[in-house]
Amino acid sequence: MIKSIQHIFAIPELRRRVLFTIGMLAVYRIGCHVPTPGVNAQVLARFFAGTEGTLLGMVSAFTGGALERMTVFALGIMPYISASIILQLLSVVFEPVERLSKEGEQGRKTITKWTRYGTIVLSIVQGTGIAVGLQTMRGPAGEPVVAAPGLGFILLTVITLTAGTAFIMWVGEQITERGIGNGISLIIFTGIVANLPGALVNTVRLMQSGTISLFALLVIGLIMVAAIWAIVFMELGQRRLPIHYAKRVVGMRNYGGQKSHLPLKINMSGVIPPIFASSIIMFPATVANLVDVGWVKSIAGMMTPAHWVYNLFYVAFIIFFCYFYTAVTFNPVDVAENVKKQGGYIPGIRPGKATSDYIDTVLGRLTFAGALYISAVCVLPTLLIGRFNVPFFFGGTSLLIVIGVGMDTAAQIEAHLISRSYEGFMKGVSLRGRRG
Template structure:
């Protein structure tokens, strides 16, 4: 990775793109520190920390801590990510969107425009909900329509501006802009989390305890990251053979290829879905100020990730079981709408390809479905293991950190994908220079 970056910095065009990307990321981090005018950000931050605890670690990680401080960029990339997922799901349900998806570059531009409008609508709804909720809790200096409108405008403008910055990185920088911004947001929280671990398990301890604590922390972090990379890169390669065709006096085709199917077919989408689904009732509860007792109170306690794996209240870990089951179900659901074995089998048949030992048509579809079901299960189990590791240590040892399995998967995926894009740009430049000579 470092060798690729060093070589990339030697190329003028790529160096300009890297510097432009760095400049945009600096703007993003500066905007995450800007407070909303007329809003007591410190008071809101104190309220969120005391009332919500670490149940919003994922959201804080995605926004780089700007949600916790309720800055101008408090919503950050979350409306865009949500709208992208919604549009991707609707592409399967709405024929018009599916047709756009198949139209190539023109269709992709139309879908991007729709995603932008959905992002704007979500940003308005989310910011209005936050403003009204904080106002009812007495956290605004003056709960008036003017203050609510001001907060809605600032949060919406911040979300739209972050979306625009991400698109600028995609067009003029390196990598996918939204993914890069999401990466830097997550990474910006890691130093604070490491310092929190230092204060909790190392500071003031005896030398023996320090050595053991450091060793355990390093093993957990490095082991989780290695497992994340292995899960992200693992794939099942299905052999495909193409039949020979006679064109003129020459025979073409007859070459073998592979159909790569990633083990983690749905990436972090299942975790985001299941986390959002479980946290939504908590958000409503906190905004309306409800404190239910009895069975409803127990249910809300089970939904709170901060209560999972707690030795004093093991019954609350029922929420963790529900969380893992939802993750597996969403892995199957999301893969079923993004990976179509029937379409792949038809395209393979049109191109004269077949899987050795499997007849074209329905047998190929059945074979791909059987392979896919097995792969999805393996990938979902790996995803659950990575997600549970930080939850377990948080519940048992109180190691409260914002980065977890979801964050590590995003970091590994974005870094590896960006490095591949840099390498491909260097390769294209090499061939272009060779041809021009």
Template sequence: MKNLIKTLKNIWSIEELRSKILYTLILIFIYRVGTHIVLPGIDPTALGQVAKQASGGILGLIDTFAGGAFSQASIFALGIMPYISASIFIQLMTVLVPQFQKMQKEGESGRKKINQWTRYLTVGVTVVQASAYVAYLKQITAQSGGVMPGYADYFWLSTVVTLTAGCLFVMWLGEKITDKGLGNGTSLIIMIGILARLPQSFLQELTNKSVRSGQILVFIIEIAVLIAIILGCILLVQGTRKIPVNYAKQIVGNRQFGGARQFLPIKVNSAGVMPIIFAQAIMFLPTLFNLTSLAKTETGQGINRIFTDHTNVWYMTIYAVVVIGFTFLYTALIFNPKQISDNLKQNNGFVPGVKPGQPTADYIGAIMDKVTLPGAFLLALVGILPGIAQLLGVTAGFSTFYGGTSLLIMVAVILDTLQQIETQLLMRQYDGLMKSGRIQGRTVTQASY
């Protein structure tokens, strides 16, 4: 406890770090206030229908990322999701389209161009999603009269404009947190939205267990298991396989360059949380059968039962297979062994015992496949843990923190934030946050969250 107080004093004594923390907290507070401001023309008493409909599937995922704003029909209902979608699309384009690859290699100017394209695409995606959200609101509030009659004629236009402006404002908040705050602004906004649901889910689980005799011990065991799962996720996020790389010595004049031995880190989970996000979107598609005549048949009803019940064995099996497949696919898109081999060759680097060029690329690719395999299985296990927890008696809300997108994002973002704080401490010759070693975050692109 004494060391903790000392560390907090050290953090507060650094003016730059103190201002970054306060700036970040103020912007996060503004975001959380905005999530409770209801859209113009909506009757707040009818929001129960929205919350009920947004409790699962892809709508539940959007509501999670939006910090509950989606189910509350707030001005930030779409949250940062349109920006994430645009970022993912642009990131894939930098891998697949030569023009975007060229921009990426132009350094700072290329990065600014890519960011500008991402913003333009965000506006288009937001307008489309906002229009769909208006239709969604009108459909689920038709019986309860959620839209005020006197405002019905202007509702579509005002809502699309408000949601688009709200999304761009949240995007601006994320960029400001990245520039002047603790960094990783978009990820921090998502994490805060997820954590906002934790107190209510925790109290709901505690209440559920306390009303029955002998269940408090079960609740304590659940908390212990949750802590163990968090520790396992930390290992999954930080786990790396280091490939030794030597650099040839060069003598220029009287000075010697190179000759050092470094390591190329291959992460166990290079794809981050993206495979789980993709898998959740794919698993939602079969439920669209409800919109067709097939929904009335026995086959359609069976498909709907499987893909809407997260505790179903078939759902978890299919979900795990999809996560594993997307892990390999996304890793192959973002990780290019040939490019790494060429970069090593250009910088006079080589892997000991492996010839430069294509043999090095094959060697790195083989190591990547071996490391990705257990990482993909562990990621699939994390993805289905909420369903398993719910089967074992954990309430639906609290079970989401036992794995899946919520837990991975929280672990990764918290590690990144702690690493930022520790770096500031070490730069000023203070002790780090831990005596046993440095906190390792993750070095990922902005779209990997």
């Protein structure tokens, strides 16, 4: 491993990309500690003291604690993800957006521009809801979170939070373009990992005080180890469809007659479904937690990770986005056409429509299995951790995102190393399943 890390810094381009990524993530973490003007941080901290394991605690975990401290990055990257979801849905049901998505690089740039505009609009909406909610919040002793409420505070908070989200969006795009890995995913990854040291220290303290038994801690540790093993195993798993190429004679030389395969991953959509599902659930639930209305509070009470209503919606959204994102990113008709043009065929399947139908059938079964796997990983550990009253939120969703993003980034680093004749980043481990 040490030798592989040395190889990373021996390649100038890869070294620049890795250092640039680290630097931009460091800027993001610094911004997570810059407070929003007009908010009493001490009172707000007391308000968030009992939100571990709730949806509000989960939102704070995804923002790296920025929401809990009400910093300039309190909204996090979720408005950008929500805007991306809307544009991707429109690319399927709205013909003008669908045409743009098929226009190559120029269409992609236009959709990206619309996504940025949508991010600003959603940030303004969410920022307004948070600003209004902050004015109604009180600490345990009845002290107000906002010392000088009013229109001025609302405008200042909305501008600050919107600017913070826009900056995070820019940071993510810069990492994707000039760094290593997917910038948006790495920002979420950083936010989750940043909470881990403090959560572990808090858990040790509670175990020493007798709040958590050693047996419960061992059970939770075994659950997390089993979840990590299951995630790695399933993320590398794939179904390989055999492809044979017919022989062709060109001049005096023979071409073809070879055998290959088409790799179809069990989880074609990666960590996108749980991120998208979390974003959709967090948007209304975050506002509901900050509004002091009876029926809104009762609904917000149901939207906690340990409640069956929350998990029902969460699983439904995960399954939907597994199928949706797979359909958007993988077209069996195009794949079958490309195989046919290259003189290939799947044994026992006629080229053309029969091949595309066969690939679509196999892909549908794999997607169903992948959706069940993601749902189980995201929901079951969270329910078990809630049963043991663990005082921090680091459930299956967080594990899936951390491991998935880590494997994707490692795969990109490995590709850079191998392309320059260096030994792979993960010696003895094949990450081709992530790139398949």
